[in-house]
Every structure is written in structure tokens, then in C-alpha cells.
Amino acid sequence: MDERDLRGLIGRVKSGDLSRRGFVQRMLAVGLSAPLAGLMLAGNGVAMAADLRAAYKPAKAGGGGALRLLWWQAPTLINPHFAIGTKDQEASRIFYEPLAAWDPDGNLVPVLAAEIPSKENGGLAADGRSVVWKIKPGVLWHDGKPLTADDLVFTWEYARDPATAAVTIGSYKDCKVEKIDDLSIRILFDKPTPYWSDAFVGTVGMVIPKHLFAAYTGAKSREAPQNLAPVGTGPYRFLEFRPGDIVRGERNPNYHLPNRPYFDSVEMKGGGDAVSAARAVLQTGEYDYAWNLLVEDEVLKRLETGGKGRVDVVYGGKLEFLLLNATDPNVEVDGERSSLKTKHPAFSDPKVCRAMNLLVDRKSIQDYIYGRTGRATANSVNGPERFVSKGTSFAFDPAKANALLDEAGWMKGSDGIRAKDGKRLKLLFQTSINAPRQKTQAIIKQAAAKAGIEIELKSVTGSVFFSSDTANPDTFPHFYADMEMYAISMTQADPSTWLLQYVSWEAATKENKWQGRNISRWRNADYDAAYKAAQAELDPVKRAALLIKANDLAVSENILPLIHRAEVSGVSAKLVAPRSGWDNDLSFLPEWSREA
Known part of the structure; x- marks a missing residue:
């Protein structure tokens, strides 16, 4: 693509003939990054990262009253690095x-950063070995202390410490700050690190204040008062937190963006279930926003007739998937079940894993449960x-x-149940309490x-299943079952961090307090090699191919993708x-407002 072609495409974006997303996709095809594509548009007078802010209407901060949020899985702590x-x-x-967030088109948007690093502004090194972030001046912590580079260095030290x-x-x-x-x-x-926008970006990138956490590092990290009483830089200041129930905040009068936030206070109410949450927004209007409406689409359509709200569907990287335990949940080693020192009696055999995959009726799950809110998929990414793999x-x-x-030697007995070496093929299948998940369980069981x-x-009750309680054996990271199902989101527009959940060294264990991302404990040397190679490959086409290979290896055995889920909310x-x-969902909370 020469300069004339490039300017022609930019002209089409300006005229409305080509969407910004379409432009970015074309740039990706020729090897440019999404952030760089956004910068090219911005440099030619096309709003990109600023779109959300340009759409913001209120002319002053405050005056919007209370913003009422309903999270049917209640939060249990407010430390982003333990979340x-x-x-x-x-x-x-x-x-x-964080320093930056991901916008709907997969582009980086500055939050605490003054700008997004690029080769053009000197932020990105040509050899891929360093990146410079500049912090927005004048940002204050909620207690009035200034945000400085010391806080970022501390956040890095805090998060990287195994203790x-x-x-x-x-x-x-794997970096130094x-x-x-x-x-x-x-x-x-x-x-060389092609995916440099991981640390300090998005969900994993939230910065914490050194002056309040410095006394609570390493083994003392769980004792910090701020784990339950946060002091941040965000649009709202902390007022109250009752774990498992409610979070309350008030407008931050010193917020670093002009005329924001619009609402005077925010309340995040937890508990209940997805259907009652949907009803509270769509039918009764009791709340302004309901998160993660994992509800059959037919139910949502009926509730929308109440006229109080609407269903908002946004596709990104959320995946509903089934994990087959690679370890044995029924054998205890040194006080730990599902230990890496064990192998699952059935799912250690790839043939059994493939058989289980063939027993999942994804089309029925999509058609009869998810409707417009999910798409059947064979891919993790x-x-x-x-x-996205086409293979x-x-x-x-x-x-x-x-x-x-x-073929695997599991033969049917007189009762129709298979057995091998005297062990019956009986499996425990767990998930959180939610109607679509229970219906999916029933389809798979049948x-x-x-x-x-x-x-x-x-x-298991969602507040328990997704709890951060390391002593609770019913949480999903413990995985004391043969199979389990849940959903998580790829919260970056790059699969590097997402695919960490399948690498060997990220296995969730007692030693790391079940904080590892690899919940299934699946380990594969070829996967590890492909993943490692991708982290050093600067050629975007070759890198994408390596990440696709990793995806394909993961879904060939113990990881069974079910539904590419939309982010479904009641508004x-x-x-x-x-x-x-x-x-x-709340990454652009400062931009939220209410129409007159």
C-alpha cells in the first residue's frame, strides 16, 4: 500500500464511506497495529480514541443524581490485583x-496517560524492547496526593512479587519498570515484545497508590485496609463497601477530565440472580444498569416490553467454555486436590476429551438458550x-x-455406564447457579x-463460585470437580494475556493460592513453545499465526469453547x-450520563 492508497482510505473515513473499524482492519491486514492506525486517523483530523468523549453531552460535572448499578454477583474485595x-x-x-483503556474498536485510549506510545512520538523502541509512558499531569489520588511515576513503579513491584x-x-x-x-x-x-500494551492497560493495568500500599507488600498484601476501602484516581471516591452486598461512591470533585463525572453518586448493588437483575432495569426501572444478563433471550424480549429499559448487546472477547480437569480432583496430595502431581483418570487421554467435545450440542445451546446474545464457537480466541482460527x-x-x-478402553457395563480398570466413568460437573448454565448442564448430561x-x-452460588476466598474449596480456581463451566472475557484487543490461561507455568495451585490463570491444569509443551515464540515475534503476520496455533492446540484437548458470548446488559x-x-463494562464510566 503506497501513500496515495493510504490517503484515499483516510479520505473515505472522513466522508463516511468507510468506518473507522474498517480502516483499522485494513491496516491490520498490512501489518500495522490498531493503536498506530488510530493515531494515523487522529493525525489526519479523524476522531478515533476521542469518539466516546466527543459524544459526552453534559456541560458540567455533577447534577445527575444517583447512578444505580446492579451486579447480581456481588463483589468481595476492591483490589484490582486480587480480583x-x-x-x-x-x-x-x-x-x-489504568494508563489506557481499550475502546469498542480495539484501539487504545489514554486514561491516566498523556498519550498512547508510538514510534512516531518516541514512545516505542524500534527493537521492541522498551516503551515509554507519559503520565497525564495534575492527576490526584482521592486523598489529594499527586499521582507520580513512583506509583507506577510500585504497582509493578507489588504485582510481580510472588508473595x-x-x-x-x-x-x-517479565518486564522491568x-x-x-x-x-x-x-x-x-x-x-523483543510485540505486545507491549499489557502492563498498566485495561483490567490488569489499574494503578494503586504507593503511599497507602507500601506497608502491605508481599506476605502482608492481604492485610491492607485499602483492599476494602479503595483510594484511587477514578471518577468516584469511596464511601462504603459491604462485601457480598453493596459498594457506594461519591463524585470525585478533583477528577482529571473536565465536566465529569455527571452523576453525583454511584451505587453497585450485589446479589440476586440475572433474571431479577434484568427485571429491575427492563421492567420496573428500579435500577439504571444491570450487568451480565446471562438470561435466555426469550425472557429478555418479554422483559423489554415493560418499556423501562433496553437490552444492550456488545461483542468482544467473552467466552462461555467447558473445562475438563487434567488432574485428579478426588486424590489429595500434600493437602491439595487437583494437584499437578496427579493425572485425571479419564481426561488425561485425548480420545476421551475429544469424545466429550462431540457430546456438546452447541447449536442447540445457541438456538434455545442464547439467541442474539451468543454464537456457538470452536475457538477460544x-x-x-x-x-481468529479458520482451522x-x-x-x-x-x-x-x-x-x-x-478405542480408549472405556467399555459399557450391564447398566450402560462405562468403566475401565474397575473405575466407572462418573463425572462431577460444576458451574455457578444461573438458568442458562443449568440448562446447558442438562443438555450435556443428557x-x-x-x-x-x-x-x-x-x-454453586455465583458469589461463592467466583469468590477470591482462597480457603473456599467451591471456587472455580480450586476446580475440585471433573468438569466445570463459566465465562471470562478477553479484556484486551490482543490474545496474549488471554492465552496465558493455558500455559503450563500459570497453573492454579495451592502454592500460588490458586491465583494462577490456568484453571484446568492442562499442560502441553507444543502450546508453551508456540506461546513463547509469539511473545518475541515482531512480524504481525507471523505472530498472529503462532497465536492461532496456540488456540488450535488448546481447543484440541481439555478446553472446550461453547459460546462466544456478547456482553449483555440491561440499560x-x-x-x-x-x-x-x-x-x-465500567471502563468508560466517566462518560456515562443521562439524556434529558
């Missing part, structure tokens, strides 16, 4: 902020498009599943029975609530 579940990440995002047991350690442990001056830092990598597929084929189980697999269903009729499928 295992989305509920805790979202609660943290009310008060804490802290931060869930974000994977984003910080140094202070340049009070308002700039340099992140150094020991090798479902976007952006250049990272995977799914099928519902009980006959072939039976044949594979026969098909498995036809193949001679006996499945016992277990449903009150007049609420303006811009969201990104590549970041937290």
Missing part, C-alpha cells in the same frame, strides 16, 4: 484507573478477526463419541448418558452508557 472474578474487577474500576499472589502477576513479572522523571516511566523487556470446527456426534470411548458417561451436576431508557467489548 479473580469480573465482579471484583468492575468494583475496582469505579475507583482505580503478593496477585492475579495480575503474569502481566508484570524504571522511573524517568515524576511523570514518565520506561518499561523494559529482555527480548474469537476476535479481533486476524487472530477449527465443532460437531455434535454421539456415535463418533461412543467409538472414541471404545447427551453424555447416551455415550455411557454418568454425570453428577453441581451448582435504563435514558441512560447513556458507552461500553467496550474489550475492556470492563
